[in-house]
Amino acid sequence: MTVWESVAVLLAGVAAGTINTIVGSGTLITFPVLLALGVPPVTANVSNTLGLVPGSLSGAIGYRAELAGQRRRLLRLGSASLTGGLIGAALLIALPGKAFAAIVPALIVLALLLVVLQPRIARAVAARRAAGAGVADHDASPVLIAAVGLTGVYGGYFGAAQGVLLLALMGILLQDSLQRINAVKNVLALIANGVAATFFLFTTHIDWLAALLIALGSAAGGQIGATVGRRLPPAALRSLIVVVGLAAVTRLLLF
Template sequence: MRNREGWGSVTWWEMVAVCAAGVGAGAINTVVGSGSLITFPVLLATGLPPVTATVSNALGVVPGSVSGAIGYRAELAGQGRRILKLGAGAVCGGLAGATLLLTLPAAAFERIVPILVGLALVLVAVQPLIAGRLRRRRERSGGRPRADVGPLLFCGLTLASVYGGYFSAAQGIIYVALMGLLLDEPLQRLNAVKNVLVALVNAVAALFFLFVAEFDWTAVLLVAAGSALGGQLGARAGRRLSPRVLRSLVLAVGTLALGQLVIR
């Protein structure tokens, strides 16, 4: 366990546990999201203070986010313009969230985070029903399906990125929920965009933390090594899932994440 003597007193089993948590987080982040709900408690268990654990985790999961996005590169084909638009909002939102983490009291987001995650899960669950109704309405009116980024989606994802820069758990679920509701695209292609946006938010938050926040390099490197491997494993498994199975997995992991957030 980490104590006042620092990571020099940490055991090999604790180091293995942190690295393994990174693998799990990288895989789950790529397929669904909420991987930080694995690494964050493990880092706390080693004795890291909450803010230091949050910052170290944010730095450590960046390689996993990038690895997962690379693993989904086939599903990213033809989405360059969309990613540029949404990515700009993700970078701004991520930087704002990282700033809030270091300026607001720790309890500032505790009440709103479970509400956001709960609403996202509801949207994911009812998205096929809503999409079906919108499709039938377009067919009756002769309208075209929305394939571009509108103001509502841009603002929604930018705000979600503020949350992601502050506390990244379940941000991917919120992204998928918003895009699934407002874009007419297969779930796997939306998941690919989600991975890029998460990578951008994590990267900009990590760069900010490098200069202004306290973190632990040992924890960062252990999580980074694990998450990079987990990102590739998650991409290989996730791309093979059917939309129904992927949606069910999102709901299952998101429900567990919501439960953990409520009881914290």
């Protein structure tokens, strides 16, 4: 990896860490960059997952004030995320690399659709909240626990737009402020990514330079997202994510 390629990966990590803290889908920035540099898809995914863990931790710390009073919720939902993330990571290693290359373009397209539809999802969540819909207390329902577990499977396997899925699910099924829900989302993503990354450490090849550069960038981006990231134009963020995501789909299908 040349100096300029290293800089590109580092900056992609910063962008991913920032975006993940705000809403999720940072993988759609870092993963295509690694593909463009010739990193094999599975190795790129594994290295990216490991590299984004510090960013998730940084974002969770940045939202620590909003986590106050949510210990019981975090324990219940966190257990589901941990289990799902481990299952997803095991599936990634157990299934052939060709299966990942075939499945991921569809997952990226799904993630891009979620990113594009995120404003409508947010409006729908706000409308339900205004109408008093959702769970009345601060605990997690069995339906939400199961849904978070399935999201964890997705996160452990690939994870692009995992945060968007979590925000939508919790926004609909929990009666709480979006900032507090976003704080929980950051912790759940950290758990799913963290357990998957730990599993990968002992089971597969990792591009350590790429993982380190993404880790450094995402850690800085996590703090940016928790402080000034909310001021970034949402439309510009979504446009960037869609362009980079489509480039990744093209790269996977044509090469």
